[in-house]
Structure formats: structure tokens, C-alpha cells
Amino acid sequence: MLQTILLVLHVIVALALITFILLQQGRGAATGAAFGSGASSTVFGARGSASFLSRTTSILAVVFFSNCLLLAFLGGQRERPTSIVEQIASEPASAPAAAPAAGAPAPAATAATAAAPAKIDVPAPAASKGAADVPVIPPTQNAP
Numbered sequence: 001m002l003q004t005i006l007l008v009l010h011v012i013v014a015l016a017l018i019t020f021i022l023l024q025q026g027r028g029a030a031t032g033a034a035f036g037s038g039a040s041s042t043v044f045g046a047r048g049s050a051s052f053l054s055r056t057t058s059i060l061a062v063v064f065f066s067n068c069l070l071l072a073f074l075g076g077q078r079e080r081p082t083s084i085v086e087q088i089a090s091e092p093a094s095a096p097a098a099a100p101a102a103g104a105p106a107p108a109a110t111a112a113t114a115a116a117p118a119k120i121d122v123p124a125p126a127a128s129k130g131a132a133d134v135p136v137i138p139p140t141q142n143a144p
Contacts, residue, residue, distance in 0.1 A: 003074050010067045017060045024053045 122139045 003071065006067060006071055006074070010064070010071060013060055013064045013067060017057065017064055020053055020057045020060060024057070
């Protein structure tokens with residue numbers, strides 16, 4: 001959720017940064033403004049828009065780069081599995097216990113063996129007419 005909000009903010013800041021950079025006048029336009037060619041008719045006054053646009057551009061650049069670093073940090077964080085299937089798949093397999101001594105009673109089922117999924121035999125799909133060319137791959141049992 002936070003990553004989505006930061007990504008939307010990143011796109012908005014990038015578009016604003018592009019807009020403010022394109023609104024700025026080039027270095028050659030300052031020469032014409034020095035001789036009075038339209039400097040008094042600007043929206044931002046006789047001084048021009050250089051201070052406002054450059055200050056806004058620098059603020060947007062700082063926000064953009066700090067947002068880049070924050071998104072990179074959040075993207076590098078490893079998330080925990082959210083579904084039960086992912087949690088079971090990510091649990092490490094426990095080491096087998098040592099064999100009990102002769103004459104000792106068998107140990108009771110532990111939590112690790114009780115939580116292990118039961119083996120389920122899945123029948124192979126039935127072949128239909130015209131499917132004689134398609135090989136049927138038997139199901140495999142993945143060892144945990």
C-alpha cells in the first residue's frame with residue numbers, strides 16, 4: 001500500500017519536474033530580457049520567473065531523488081509469505097530424528113510430523129479420442 005502511494009507520488013513529481021524544466025527560459029533568453037524585450041510583461045514581474053521556477057525545480061528534484069531512494073529501499077525488503085501455501089513451502093524441512101533404541105517405546109507424533117501434509121494420489125487424466133498423440137505425464141511428489 002505504501003509502495004503504491006509512493007509510486008503514484010513519484011509519477012506526479014516526475015511530470016511536474018518535466019513541466020517546470022520546460023517552462024524555464026534558456027541562457028540565451030536572458031540576454032534579450034536584459035535589453036527590455038518583454039521583461040515587464042511577464043506574469044512573475046520584471047525580475048522574471050527565474051527565481052520561482054528554479055527554486056520549485058530544485059525542491060521537486062530533491063523530492064524526486066529522495067522518493068527514488070525510498071522506493072529502492074522498500075523494493076529491496078523481502079516480504080513474508082502471505083498465503084498458507086507459501087508459508088508451508090517456505091518452512092525449512094526438519095532433520096530426521098535418531099532411531100529409538102531397541103526395546104524403547106516409539107515416540108509420539110511431534111508437531112512437525114503432525115503438521116506435514118498427507119500424501120494424496122492424484123489419478124492421471126482420462127485420455128479422450130484424438131488425444132493419442134499427447135503424452136500423459138504422471139504426477140510427481142515433491143519432497144519438502
